Amino acid sequence: MSEFKRNVELLTSSQQQLLRVISQSGPHSRTVLAASMGLSKAAMSGIARDLIALGVLRETETIYGQGRPSILLDLNPEGAFFVGISLLEDPAPLVLSDFNGNIVARQTMPLSRDPEVIATLISEALPKLLAERTDAARKLSGLGVALSGFVDERQESCVKSTLLGWQDVPLARLIRQKTGIETFIENDAKAVAVSEKLFGIARDIRNFSVVSFDNGIGCAHFIGGELYRGNHGGAGEIAHCTIEPNGSPCRCGKRGCLDTVASLKAIKEMAKTEGLGQSFNWLETEASLGNAAAIRILHRAGSALGLAIAHLIQFNDPGLILITHVEGRFDGLFGTVMRQAAEANVLPRYAGQTPIRTQHVDGDVWARGAAGIAAHNFLIGSTP
Numbered sequence: 303m304s305e306f307k308r309n310v311e312l313l314t315s316s317q318q319q320l321l322r323v324i325s326q327s328g329p330h331s332r333t334v335l336a337a338s339m340g341l342s343k344a345a346m347s348g349i350a351r352d353l354i355a356l357g358v359l360r361e362t363e364t365i366y367g368q369g370r371p372s373i374l375l376d377l378n379p380e381g382a383f384f385v386g387i388s389l390l391e392d393p394a395p396l397v398l399s400d401f402n403g404n405i406v407a408r409q410t411m412p413l414s415r416d417p418e419v420i421a422t423l424i425s426e427a428l429p430k431l432l433a434e435r436t437d438a439a440r441k442l443s444g445l446g447v448a449l450s451g452f453v454d455e456r457q458e459s460c461v462k463s464t465l466l467g468w469q470d471v472p473l474a475r476l477i478r479q480k481t482g483i484e485t486f487i488e489n490d491a492k493a494v495a496v497s498e499k500l501f502g503i504a505r506d507i508r509n510f511s512v513v514s515f516d517n518g519i520g521c522a523h524f525i526g527g528e529l530y531r532g533n534h535g536g537a538g539e540i541a542h543c544t545i546e547p548n549g550s551p552c553r554c555g556k557r558g559c560l561d562t563v564a565s566l567k568a569i570k571e572m573a574k575t576e577g578l579g580q581s582f583n584w585l586e587t588e589a590s591l592g593n594a595a596a597i598r599i600l601h602r603a604g605s606a607l608g609l610a611i612a613h614l615i616q617f618n619d620p621g622l623i624l625i626t627h628v629e630g631r632f633d634g635l636f637g638t639v640m641r642q643a644a645e646a647n648v649l650p651r652y653a654g655q656t657p658i659r660t661q662h663v664d665g666d667v668w669a670r671g672a673a674g675i676a677a678h679n680f681l682i683g684s685t686p
C-alpha cells in the first residue's frame with residue numbers, strides 16, 4: 303500500500319498554519335493572510351507558492367474593489383483526499399473524500415470486532431476504493447475511522463467501546479501498520495462535529511454542540527474553536543446523563559439515561575411494548591391522528607431530549623445546537639415537544655437565544671465524519 307502514502311510530515315508548520323487559517327476563515331488574499339498570520343507578505347507569498355506547487359492550494363477569484371485587483375487563495379478541493387471508515391454499521395462503509403468533504407468514491411467491507419481483522423479488511427478494501435479514482439489515490443493524505451466509544455486524545459486508541467467490546471485497543475497503529483497510511487480514529491459524534499466544523503454549517507462558529515440522533519444519542523462540543531474532549535475523551539456524553547431517576551435500565555449499567563427514553567431505539571422499543579408499529583414516521587402520523595399511546599411515547603422522548611439540550615445550553619452557552627438524524631423527523635410532535643422542553647428549562651435570559659437546527663443527513667454521515675478527522679489532522683499536523 304505504500305504507493306498510496308503521502309508524507310504528511312513534508313508540510314512545514316507554517317504551511318499547515320496557512321491551510322488551517324484558510325480552512326477556518328475561508329478564501330483570502332495574500333495580504334490579509336499575511337496580516338492574520340503575523341508574516342511579511344514576501345514570506346506569505348513564499349509559503350503560498352510552495353503549497354500551490356504541491357497542489358493543495360489554489361488561486362481563485364479576483365476581487366475588483368478599491369486599489370489593485372486581489373487574488374484569493376483557497377484550498378484546492380482536489381489537492382488532497384482522505385479515506386473515511388465507519389465501524390457503526392455492518393457492512394462498514396469506506397468513502398474517499400476530497401478536501402471539501404465531497405465523497406468521490408465508496409466501498410463497503412464486512413465488520414469485525416477483532417481489531418487485527420479490521421485492519422486487514424481495510425487494507426484489502428482500500429485498493430478497490432482507490433481504483434475508482436486513481437488520481438485521488440496519488441494525493442491520499444490520511445485515513446480516519448469513526449466508532450462508537452471513547453477515544454484517547456491522540457486519536458490512536460479506543461479507550462472503551464461497549465458496542466465493539468473493546469478496552470484500550472490501539473486501532474490506529476494496527477491500521478497504519480497494515481496500510482502504511484497515516485491513520486486517526488475518533489468517536490462517532492466527535493467525528494461528525496469535526497466534519498461540520500471543517501466542511502459544514504458550523505465552519506464559522508467557534509462554540510457549538512452536535513447531537514446525533516440515532517439508535518443511540520451522540521454528542522460533541524466545539525468550545526473556543528476547538529473540539530472539547532474532556533479528560534478521558536468522554537466529554538459530551540449526554541446519552542448517559544440520568545434524565546429519569548430510577549428509570550429503565552441502560553446498557554451502561556445505570557438507570558434512566560437519556561438513551562433509554564429518547565433514542566430512536568428506545569422510542570421503537572416503547573412503541574413495541576405498547577403494541578404499536580415501530581416506524582418513527584408511523585408514530586408521528588398516529589400521534590397527529592390522536593393515538594394516545596403514540597402521543598405519550600413521543601411526548602416523553604421529546605421532553606427528555608429537550609431537557610438534556612436545555613442542560614447543554616445552560617452549561618456551555620453554545621452559538622448553535624445542531625441535531626443530525628438519519629432516520630426520524632423533527633417537524634412533528636417529537637420535535638415540537640423537544641424545542642418546548644429546551645426553551646422551558648433554561649434560564650429565562652437564555653431562552654430562545656440558542657439556535658437549535660435539525661439536519662437530516664444521509665447514511666454517509668459517519669464515514670464522511672471519519673474522513674473529516676483525517677483532513678483535520680492533515681491541517682493541524684500529527685500530535686506529538
Ligand SMILES: [Zn+2]
Pocket residue numbers: 541542543552553554555556559561
Ligand atoms: Zn446509560
